Amino acid sequence: GQQLNQSPQSMFIQEGEDVSMNCTSSSIFNTWLWYKQDPGEGPVLLIALYKAGELTSNGRLTAQFGITRKDSFLNISASIPSDVGIYFCAVSNYGGSQGNLIFGKGTKLSVKP
Amino acid sequence: EAQVTQNPRYLITVTGKKLTVTCSQNMNHEYMSWYRQDPGLGLRQIYYSMNVEVTDKGDVPEGYKVSRKEKRNFPLILESPSPNQTSLYFCASRRGLAGRETQYFGPGTRLLVL
Numbered sequence: 330g331q332q333l334n335q336s337p338q339s340m341f342i343q344e345g346e347d348v349s350m351n352c353t354s355s356s357i358f359n360t361w362l363w364y365k366q367d368p369g370e371g372p373v374l375l376i377a378l379y380k381a382g383e384l385t386s387n388g389r390l391t392a393q394f395g396i397t398r399k400d401s402f403l404n405i406s407a408s409i410p411s412d413v414g415i416y417f418c419a420v421s422n423y424g425g426s427q428g429n430l431i432f433g434k435g436t437k438l439s440v441k442p
Numbered sequence: 443e444a445q446v447t448q449n450p451r452y453l454i455t456v457t458g459k460k461l462t463v464t465c466s467q468n469m470n471h472e473y474m475s476w477y478r479q480d481p482g483l484g485l486r487q488i489y490y491s492m493n494v495e496v497t498d499k500g501d502v503p504e505g506y507k508v509s510r511k512e513k514r515n516f517p518l519i520l521e522s523p524s525p526n527q528t529s530l531y532f533c534a535s536r537r538g539l540a541g542r543e544t545q546y547f548g549p550g551t552r553l554l555v556l
Contacts, residue, residue: 335484360542371446371532371547372485379542417484429475429500430545434484 335418335433343441348405350436352418361394361401362419362430372417376403410440444469446548448533454554455523463518463551465533473536473543474516475500476508478529479550485532491516523555 335352342348352361360379364372376387378394378401385392391404405412418433446467455461467474475490477500487500491510505527507519516535520527533548 338482369550371534371549373547374544377542377544429487429490432477432485434482 333418333420333431333433335436337436338434339437339439341439341441342408344408344410346408348408348412348438349402350416351400351402352420352433353400354420355399357398358420358422358431359398360421361392362421363390363392363401363403364417364419364432366415366417366435368414375416405438408438408440410442413438413440444546446533446535446546448531448548448551450551451549452552454556456556457524458522461520461523461553463520463531463533463553465516465518465548466514467516467533467535467546468514469535469537469546470513471535471537471546472513473538473545474510475534475536475545476506476516476518477532477534478502479532480529488518488531523553525555528553528555 333352333354362377363375365375366372376385376392381398382396383394389406394401415435415437417435419430421430449464472493476488477485479485486502488506489500489508491497494510494513497508497510531551534545536543536545
């Protein structure tokens with residue numbers, strides 16, 4: 330099946346540092362999403378991107394939908410301990426079964442106080 | 443409160459003993475889905491349902507069954523569990539079918555098959 334390449338696989342950073350992670354695909358997708366999974370919980374949507382080239386912010390988080398519709402990045406500025414978790418990118422196209430989400434393998438973020 | 447609930451949250455069982463993990467949502471969502479999460483593999487879709495009595499296979503359906511008799515419930519059935527089904531399972535739901543709707547996840551069910 331289709332795959333998303335998400336990198337890095339894991340990150341260990343100091344509190345206050347900025348974080349950057351990205352996601353690429355060999356296929357074009359119309360929707361790119363970023364989810365965060367806190368330890369012991371289900372994933373929660375952080376940012377949704379629907380337009381190629383779109384740059385969207387949510388507090389300290391910024392994500393961009395690549396112009397080729399084959400990639401996206403997520404940046405976290407001034408990290409804090411509660412940023413710890415697994416970040417997943419996900420993609421889909423519109424309509425019917427194409428609305429199924431395909432997930433990347435996740436980036437595990439650890440933040441040292 | 444709008445939510446997706448799963449039961450049980452933790453389960454230890456033995457090979458071959460049938461089990462059911464329940465999933466319920468109170469948001470009147472048409473779309474529901476089951477995923478399993480394994481280290482290094484991310485979230486993989488097991489089955490999904492676009493509406494009542496409409497179900498279809500995801501990427502890893504082998505060894506699982508589902509049913510959608512009511513809109514709010516989407517149970518996952520393991521008729522004869524095996525150790526390779528030890529995993530963390532998530533149910534999710536979404537309003538509508540298109541990829542533009544936010545998908546909500548349950549809290550997860552951690553299953554250990556001995």
